[in-house]
Amino acid sequence: MFSKIRNHLTMVYSAVMACFLISFIVASYTGLVWVLYREEQRDIEAFAKEEAHEHVNLLRQRKLSPNSPVEEDEDQSDGKLFHYAFDVNGRQISSSQPAREVRDAITEHIHNWQDGDGEAVLTKLHLAGDKKGYFMLCKIMVYEGEDVLGTVFVGKDITTYYVMLKRILFMLCVVCLFFLIIATFAGHMLAGRTIVPIRNSFLRQREFVADASHELRTPLSVMLTSVDVIRTDDDNKLSSFSQEVLDDMKEEIRRMTKIVSDLLTLARADAGAANIIKEKFDISLVAGKVIRSLLPIAAEKGIKLEFAGADSLIVQADKERMNQLLLILLDNAIKYGQQEGSVILTVKQAGGSKGTVNLIVQDDGAGIPQEQQQLIFERFYRVDKVRSREAGGNGLGLAIAKWIVEAHGGTIRVESTIGVGSTFIVTLPGVECREKRL
Numbered sequence: 001m002f003s004k005i006r007n008h009l010t011m012v013y014s015a016v017m018a019c020f021l022i023s024f025i026v027a028s029y030t031g032l033v034w035v036l037y038r039e040e041q042r043d044i045e046a047f048a049k050e051e052a053h054e055h056v057n058l059l060r061q062r063k064l065s066p067n068s069p070v071e072e073d074e075d076q077s078d079g080k081l082f083h084y085a086f087d088v089n090g091r092q093i094s095s096s097q098p099a100r101e102v103r104d105a106i107t108e109h110i111h112n113w114q115d116g117d118g119e120a121v122l123t124k125l126h127l128a129g130d131k132k133g134y135f136m137l138c139k140i141m142v143y144e145g146e147d148v149l150g151t152v153f154v155g156k157d158i159t160t161y162y163v164m165l166k167r168i169l170f171m172l173c174v175v176c177l178f179f180l181i182i183a184t185f186a187g188h189m190l191a192g193r194t195i196v197p198i199r200n201s202f203l204r205q206r207e208f209v210a211d212a213s214h215e216l217r218t219p220l221s222v223m224l225t226s227v228d229v230i231r232t233d234d235d236n237k238l239s240s241f242s243q244e245v246l247d248d249m250k251e252e253i254r255r256m257t258k259i260v261s262d263l264l265t266l267a268r269a270d271a272g273a274a275n276i277i278k279e280k281f282d283i284s285l286v287a288g289k290v291i292r293s294l295l296p297i298a299a300e301k302g303i304k305l306e307f308a309g310a311d312s313l314i315v316q317a318d319k320e321r322m323n324q325l326l327l328i329l330l331d332n333a334i335k336y337g338q339q340e341g342s343v344i345l346t347v348k349q350a351g352g353s354k355g356t357v358n359l360i361v362q363d364d365g366a367g368i369p370q371e372q373q374q375l376i377f378e379r380f381y382r383v384d385k386v387r388s389r390e391a392g393g394n395g396l397g398l399a400i401a402k403w404i405v406e407a408h409g410g411t412i413r414v415e416s417t418i419g420v421g422s423t424f425i426v427t428l429p430g431v432e433c434r435e436k437r438l
C-alpha cells in the first residue's frame with residue numbers, strides 16, 4: 001500500500017516538474033527567437049535605408065542617362081550581408097553579392113518579390129543540393145520627391161543563426177531531460193520521507209486495534225459468563241423486566257464479541273500475522289458441515305438452504321478460513337434473503353482453468369444496487385445500516401471474506417439484481433488436488 005502511495009507521489013512530483021521544465025523551454029526558446037528576430041529585422045531595415053541613401057545619386061544619374069555603363073559587381077563570395085540596386089527600368093546598376101551557392105536562389109526570389117517594402121522579412125529559400133537557407137530580406141523604393149528613382153534590395157544570410165538556435169533547443173531539451181531524471185529520483189526519495197510519519201502512525205493505529213481487540217476479548221467473555229450465571233441462578237428472584245434487560249445485555253455482549261473478534265482478524269491480516277495454513281481436505285464436506293450448522297437459522301426464516309455441485313472436491317487451502325468464508329457468505333445470504341426464499345451453495349471445479357475451484361452462493365433476496373456492489377467489500381460498509389444491525393451485522397464480514405480469498409490468490413465478486421437476488425462468486429485458482437487420498 002505504501003509503495004503504491006510512494007510511486008503515485010513520485011509520478012505527481014515528476015509530472016509537475018515536467019510541466020515546469022516544458023514551460024521553461026517553450027518560454028525561454030520563444031523569447032530568444034523573438035529577440036534575435038527583432039534584432040536582425042531592425043539591423044536589416046537600417047542597412048536598407050543606408051543603402052538607399054547611398055544609391056540616390058547613382059540612380060538619379062541612371063534616370064537622366066539610362067544607357068550609361070553599369071558598375072561592376074562587388075563579388076563577396078563569403079558575404080553574409082548583400083544588396084542589389086535596380087533602376088526604374090529594372091536594370092541592375094550595382095550589387096554586393098551573397099555567397100555563390102545562394103546567389104541564384106536570392107536573385108530568383110528578388111525578381112519574384114511578393115512582400116511589401118520597407119519591412120524586413122524572414123525568408124526560407126531552397127538551395128541547390130536539397131539544402132535550405134534562411135535570409136532576412138528587405139526591399140526599399142528610392143524616391144526623389146514624388147518620383148521613383150529605383151529599388152534597393154538588401155539581405156542577410158542568417159542560416160548559421162537558425163542552425164545555432166536548433167542546437168540550443170536540442171541542448172535545452174537534453175538538459176531538461178537530465179533534470180527531469182534527477183527530479184524523479186529526488187521526488188522518489190522525498191515521497192519516501194513524506195510517507196514515513198504516515199506509515200508510522202498507520203502502524204501504531206493498527207497495533208492499537210490489534211492490542212485493544214485482544215485485550216477486550218477476555219473481559220467480554222467474563223461478562224458473558226457472568227450474565228449467564230445471574231440469569232440461571234434460581235435463588236435470584238429476578239423480575240421479568242430484569243430478565244429482559246439481562247437478555248438484551250447478553251445479545252449486545254455477543255455482538256461486541258463478534259466485532260472485536262472480526263477486528264482482530266483484520267488487524268492481524270493487515271499486519272501479515274494471520275497465517276494461512278494450507279492442508280488437503282474435502283471442501284464439499286466442509287460446505288456440508290457449514291450448511292448443517294446454519295439450517296436452524298435458515299429454518300427461522302423459512303429459507304430452503306441447499307447444496308449443489310461436487311460430492312467430493314479435494315483442495316489444498318486453509319480449512320478454518322474456508323469454513324469462515326462459507327459461513328460469512330451463507331450467513332449473509334440468509335440474513336438478506338427473503339422469507340420462504342432459497343439459498344444455494346455450489347462448490348465445483350471452474351470450467352476451463354485447471355485446478356481452479358468456484359464457490360458460489362446464490363440467494364433470491366432484495367439484491368444490492370449496482371453502484372454499491374464494489375463498496376460492500378470495504379470495512380464497515382453496509383447498504384442498509386438499520387437492516388444490517390437488526391440482522392446482527394457489523395459490516396466486517398465481506399472485508400474478511402475478501403481477505404481470505406485474496407490470501408489464497410483468488411477473487412471474489414458479486415452479481416446482483418434488485419428484487420431478483422445476489423450471487424457471490426469466489427474463484428480460487430490452483431487449489432484443487434487431483435489425487436483423492438488425504
Ligand code: ADP
Nearest residue numbers: 332333336376382383388393394395396397398
Ligand atoms: P454485515 O455484517 O453488515 O452483513 P458484510 O460485510 O457481511 O456486513 O456485508 C456488507 C453489506 O453488504 C451488508 O450490510 C449488506 O448490506 C450487503 N450484503 C452482503 N451480502 C448480501 C446479500 N447476500 N444480499 C444483499 N445484500 C448483501
